[in-house]
Amino acid sequence: MGTRYVVIFVVALTASVAVLLTGFRQITKPVADRNEEIFNKRAILSAVGDYLGEGMKVSDLQDDQVLGIFDEQVQQVTLDMQGNEIEGVKAEDIEMAKEKKKPSAERKLPLFIYSQGGEKFYIVSIRGVGLWDEIWGNIALKSDLNTIAGASFDHAGETPGLGAEIKDNSAFPRAFKEKEIFKDGEYVSINVRKGGAIDKKHEVDGITGATVTSDGVTDMLYDGIKNYIPYFNSIRQQSMR
Amino acid sequence: MAETLEKTAAKTAEPLFGKKEKKLLTDPLNDNNPITVQVLGICSALAVTSLVWPSLVMAIAVIFVCAFSNLFTSLLRTYIPKQVRMIVQLVIIASLVTLVELTLKYLNYPVYKQLSVYIGLIITNCIVMGRLEAFAMANKPWRSFLDGIGNGLGYGAILVMVGVIREIFGKGSLFASSPFEWKIIGPSAEYSIDTTTSWMFGWYANNNLMVLSAAAMFIIGIMIWIQRSYNKKLVDVS
Numbered sequence: 001m002g003t004r005y006v007v008i009f010v011v012a013l014t015a016s017v018a019v020l021l022t023g024f025r026q027i028t029k030p031v032a033d034r035n036e037e038i039f040n041k042r043a044i045l046s047a048v049g050d051y052l053g054e055g056m057k058v059s060d061l062q063d064d065q066v067l068g069i070f071d072e073q074v075q076q077v078t079l080d081m082q083g084n085e086i087e088g089v090k091a092e093d094i095e096m097a098k099e100k101k102k103p104s105a106e107r108k109l110p111l112f113i114y115s116q117g118g119e120k121f122y123i124v125s126i127r128g129v130g131l132w133d134e135i136w137g138n139i140a141l142k143s144d145l146n147t148i149a150g151a152s153f154d155h156a157g158e159t160p161g162l163g164a165e166i167k168d169n170s171a172f173p174r175a176f177k178e179k180e181i182f183k184d185g186e187y188v189s190i191n192v193r194k195g196g197a198i199d200k201k202h203e204v205d206g207i208t209g210a211t212v213t214s215d216g217v218t219d220m221l222y223d224g225i226k227n228y229i230p231y232f233n234s235i236r237q238q239s240m241r
Numbered sequence: 242m243a244e245t246l247e248k249t250a251a252k253t254a255e256p257l258f259g260k261k262e263k264k265l266l267t268d269p270l271n272d273n274n275p276i277t278v279q280v281l282g283i284c285s286a287l288a289v290t291s292l293v294w295p296s297l298v299m300a301i302a303v304i305f306v307c308a309f310s311n312l313f314t315s316l317l318r319t320y321i322p323k324q325v326r327m328i329v330q331l332v333i334i335a336s337l338v339t340l341v342e343l344t345l346k347y348l349n350y351p352v353y354k355q356l357s358v359y360i361g362l363i364i365t366n367c368i369v370m371g372r373l374e375a376f377a378m379a380n381k382p383w384r385s386f387l388d389g390i391g392n393g394l395g396y397g398a399i400l401v402m403v404g405v406i407r408e409i410f411g412k413g414s415l416f417a418s419s420p421f422e423w424k425i426i427g428p429s430a431e432y433s434i435d436t437t438t439s440w441m442f443g444w445y446a447n448n449n450l451m452v453l454s455a456a457a458m459f460i461i462g463i464m465i466w467i468q469r470s471y472n473k474k475l476v477d478v479s
Contacts, residue, residue: 006322013329017336024340028347035350133358157358161291161411161452168418209449 038063041070041092046152047140048114048121050177075113081105083230096127096136109227114140121149122232126224131212133157135166135220139176145232148190151176153217163213175204181225189222257383265387269395272474275368276399277465282368286400286461287454289359291411294419296404298352299359300397304390306337307369311389314377321378330373331364338363355418368396403460411451 045066046058052069061069076091081104091110099107112123120143127136133156140149151173153166166172179190180201188202192214197203206214256262275281282303289295310333314321321329342360345353353360363369372392377385408415413427426434426445436445450456469475 006325009320009322010325010329013332017332021336021339021343024343028343032343032346032350035346039350039354154354159291159452159454160289160295209452 037092038066041066043152043154044074044112044123044125044138045069045114047123047138047150048116049150049152051114051116051119051121051140051149053116073115075115077111077113079109079111079228079231081107081109081227081230083228083232083234085231094125096125097134100127107227109231111228111231112138119143122228124225124228126220128216128220128224130155130158130166130216131163131210132159135163135213135216137166137173137217137220137224139221139225141181145236146180146182148176148179148181155213158213159210162207162210165207165210166213166217169207172204172207179204187226187229189225190218192218192221262384262387265384266391266394269388269391270398271395271468271472274395274399274468275371275392276396276461277468278475279368279371281371282366282396283461285359285362285366286396286403287457288362290400290403290457291407291452291454292417293401293404293408294416295356295359296400297397298356299363300393300400302338302341302356302360303363303366303369303396304393305341306334306363307372307393307396308386308389310334310337310369311372311377311385312382314373315380315382315385318378326378327370327374330370334369334373335364368392399461399464402464403457406460407451407456410448411456413447 042058042061045052045061049058052058052061070092078086078089078091078094080086086108089108091112094108094110096110099109110125112125114121114123122141122143122145124139124141125136126139127134129135135153135155135158137151137153139151141147142149153173155164155167158164158166160168175197176190181187181189183202191197191199191203192206193203194206194211194214196205269275273279276283276286285299289299310330313333314330317329338360341363342353345356345360372389376388380388405415408417409425413425413432415423415425417424424432426432426436426442427447428436430438434442434445436442
């Protein structure tokens, strides 16, 4: 078999495979994209999972219900790093993974304000690194902008049973409830402590065997929530006036 | 005339699902198991088996990729240039894996999210390429297809067995993070046996070693030992 045959064969094979896969992707794309949107919105809502209304759980919500709640009860705000609102960009269209690669001054921040029964919850998106890959999450703050109402985490490739527990073990995000990010007026975030929380108001228990992931969550929380502080301060000033 | 007669004779001699075909399916389950006998695909067997559910989905995905890459390679075997055969095989495997990924995204996005890393790992699974090289390049499509299914099953069976052992003793549950989660034993009321209240199992604690990849190494080692102790064919007498 000559070189010519080899070249023709390989080109023909790769071309046909490429056409096949692109075609398949194009056909499945609309459904796959909608699945992704619902998946992301569900993750955001699970941060306020305890405030969805009587007896409702995020895991029981139908796909349409998720989209409905988002349309009716969630106000989307896009912020720049100075805490100013940016017009014309929907918060749900911001990809945190892309924002993280930009220089820090140019990043955009998504903020979801969820209203339920007259109370407002501020859901912030944060992103960091675990042991193997990126980790991310959504943290819901009560309207005092200090107390955590709920949290949800996810990861790209943490070890199942260890680092992956930040998502798989519902007790981990639940531990963040009612913790406070300010200590005597100073921003301290929440610390994930190896060996167990000491300061019950600002710390949660670390995951045994997943110290690097736990530390990653601590760093992600500190750096991530910090970005929103300028905006929170401006809200506080407005309400004081 | 004589030629056609010979051909029909050859056809009847090769039934669609005879003894040889059956052997292609059953051989990799025991005598020629890809993991415990050939010791291939160990990397993913260690990485994904801490829970049963990912092991099961991984097993199904590998059965699919193994069967169809064998089929397509066998169909193309007379046309594949020998100089680039490995690259061609890799193209076939990689496209099938991408197909699996896209299908998962379409059918069940949460499972795709959970397994995306592992699905990609199938491309590097030596079992798939090993079967292409050892079998599909020299055999007819139907048999290659069966061989692929057999080897996928042999791999998957071990994966699920290791997964069951690791999850029960490491996490006290079965099928965690799937719709059929069953919490068996653990320190809260969510589990069938609650170690905080049970008088019989108050001493019980999960074995954290089981969650680590190293545990799979021990379990597979013990499996090989057990298999060899009753299957004398596998013992190398030389």
